[in-house]
Structures are given as C-alpha cells and as structure tokens.
Amino acid sequence: MNQEDNKRLDVTIKSTSRDLLAFMKLSTSRKKRFEKASSEPITTDPMNELATKLHPIRQFLIIKSIKNETKSTKTFKLIPNKDLGTTELAYFRPGQYLSLKVNVNGTEITRPYSIASSPNDALKGFYELTIRKEEAGFLTSYIWDHWEVGTQIESSGPEGFFYFDRLRDSKQIVGIAGGSGITPFRSIAKAIIENTIDAKLTLLYGSSNEDDIIYYDELKALEKKYPEKFKIIYILSCEVVSLEGCEQGFITADIIRKHCNIDNSSIFLCGPQIMYNFVEKELEQFNLALRRIRREAFGEVKDVVGLPGYPQELAEKSFKMIVHMGELTEEIPALATESLIVAMERAKFAPPSKCRSGECGFCRSQLISGEVFVNPISDWRRAADKKYGYIHPCSSYPLSDIEIKVPKDQ
Ligand code: FES
DSSP states (O other), rough: OOHHHHHHHHHOOOHHHHHHHHHHHHHHHHHHHHHHHHSOOOOHHHHHHHHHHHHHHHHSEEEEEEEEETTTEEEEEEEEOGGGTSSOOOOOOOOOEEEEEETTTTTEEEEEEESSSSSHHHHHEEEEEEEEEOOOHHHHHHHHOOOTTTOOOEEEBBSSSSSOTTTOSSSSEEEEEEEEGHHHHHHHHHHTTTSOOOOEEEEEEEEESGOOOHHHHHHHHHHHTTTTTTEEEEEEEESOSSSSTEEOOOHHHHHHHHHOOOGGGEEEEESSHHHHHHHHHHHGGGOOOOGGGEOOOOOOOOOGGSSSTGGGGGGEEEEEEEEEEEEEEEEEEEEEESSSHHHHHHHHOOOOOOSSSSSTTTEEEEEEEEEHHHOOGGOOHHHHHHHHTOOOOGGGGESSSSEEEEOOOO
C-alpha cells in the first residue's frame, strides 16, 4: 500500500515492528498467565452476569414519588424493589422504553413507556416515566386510580431501537415530538448534557395548547444553560398562542427549515400516528435517505380503519378466534378493529408482549388458519415468517375466524 492509499483510507501505521514484537510475545505471555491462574473451577461467568444486568427479563420496581406535570400527565419516579430481588436498575440507551406489566382486575396487560430520565439517573438508582392519561384509556385510568407512592410495579428490561447510534447517526439531531412523545427526548437531552452522548439536539415540540406542554420550565432552563447542546421550539396548534417564542400551527417543512439545518442532521420522530402522517409528508420535501429518519414505534395503532389497505366493509364485524397457549385451548371473540393481543388479554390470556407495535417480535405467534390484516406501517416480520404464517398479534387484526398458536410468557 503506498502513501496515497494510506491517506485515502485515513490509516496511520505507527510501528509495524512494535506490533510484530507484541504478537511474538503473545504465546509466552499467555502461557505465563495460564501458569499463574488458579486450578479451581470457575463458578461464575462475568460475561453472563453483565448481560443479565444489562438485559434482565424483568425488573421489580416501586414508586418513590409522583409529580403532576400537566392536568393529564404525571411523572412516576421508580426505584428498585429490593424485597422482590431487583437490587439495581438496568442501564439503557436514551430513547429506550420499559414494558410495564400490570394486572388490572385479573387481566394482565403490558404497555411500553419511554424512559424519561437519563442513563446516569439509572446508575443513581431511579427511572422516571411520564404517563399521559388517555381518554377512556383502560390502563391509564387504572394507573390514575391506583398508583401511589409505594405501589409495586413490574417491568421488562430497557427495550427498543429508538436511540442515537454514533456509528449510524449524525451528531446533529433534529427531534420532532408530539404530545407525550416528548418523553424519550427528555432522556436524550439529559444524556447529551451529561456527556453520555456526544451530539446536539434541536427539538421541535408540537402540542395542541399551552396547558398540554410537558416539562416546559425544565426544558427551557436546560436550553438557557446549555445553548450549544440543546435548543427547543414549541409549536402550538391552537388558534391563539400567547406563549413567547412559540410557533402557531403544525410542524411543517417551513418550520423545520426555519429552525434546523436539516442537511446535516439525523431526524428522530416520536408522537401520535396523526403527527407521523403529517410530518412524514412534510419531510418528503427534503428528499432525505430513509436511514436518516428514525421513528419511534409508539404502542398500538388507535385507528386501524384509517390504515392504508384496511377493508372498511369488515370494520363492524366480530370473529371467532381459537387460541392455543401451552396446554390451554379456548375459543374467544375477536373484533375486526381490535388487535389479536387485545382480544386475548380481554379473555384473560396473558400473551407475551413488549412493544405492542410489531417491532420487538416478542409476541410472535403461528397463524394456523384464517386471515388477518397486518398493519403495513409496522410489519417488521422476517420474510420467512411471512411465508410460513407467523404473525405479531399486537399488530394483526382478524379478517375471518382464525386459529392461532401463541407462546407462553416467560
Ligand atoms: S409485542 Fe413487540 S412485536 Fe408484538
């Protein structure tokens, strides 16, 4: 390789003779280490221990405090429940979520919630989850009525792929958040400020009105203190906007252009389906490579009827669903507009699930017979799974009577 080649590959070879010498000494030094090592059998496996710490199957937590953020939003501070065996919290990548498992009047359900605190906070011994009460929300109504300081919670380890990766992403991040989709960005912003991530975040945050803005004072204070690392722009869709420095309307291409240097950025989106539909159309104007746009899969689709390709004529129907799970076989009703996982949970099955949006594959099941509609926006199944009839019940909807074989939860 000549000097030109070296320059092109940006490789500097400092000393080949030193490397060669080190290599020649390798077997001698390894032999010495073997001789010094204990002859007792190794009873621990540090690699496995580390892997279990980082990826626990479940974590037992306890509510330490609750803070009201807005009229409909609360932040729950969770610490390890040592009595149930969780002595420390799993570290995570900012943007990841926890899947909570909650028993609501005998029905076991799971929901993913983004971790709103930073990885450093996990090392200090706590996570924060900010949860918005949904209108007629089955789980959130239960949480509002029952969760208090001292309540015990069960969660998964940190999960999900919505995080900054320095090998893939630009150091300039444009975050686009809608409503409670702000929560992973709080974690990312804090991680940037704490130097866990070497990046800069410009955040466009859309809300319907001032009262719905979450973390207003906190994020404004961060922006003021660390302007070189974090900037936030509020966009309110209500008619009258009195908050200083807010944009009025929606997150359009013009607003993105006005506040961000999109050409050098990676774009991270998190919010409700309606925001994705709008913002993704606006982003088309920038002709960005797909890999530059990351999108949080944020739980189940609320309105399957509005998805492309959904057969509208079946929307009112209810079907029969035969479920095999372990030794159990049962026939249950399944509404056409409801995911198979919801139908099973209502019938008091506890199928495995984490992301509830077709992404993690944890609920992967075999469709023995019948037809389902698979949400085309979140169909991340492998080609072989599609070919051999495997589906993700969290993002599949019945189009006929069906029979399904579901794995048991661990
Ligand atoms: S729960 Fe993640 S794919 Fe179904």
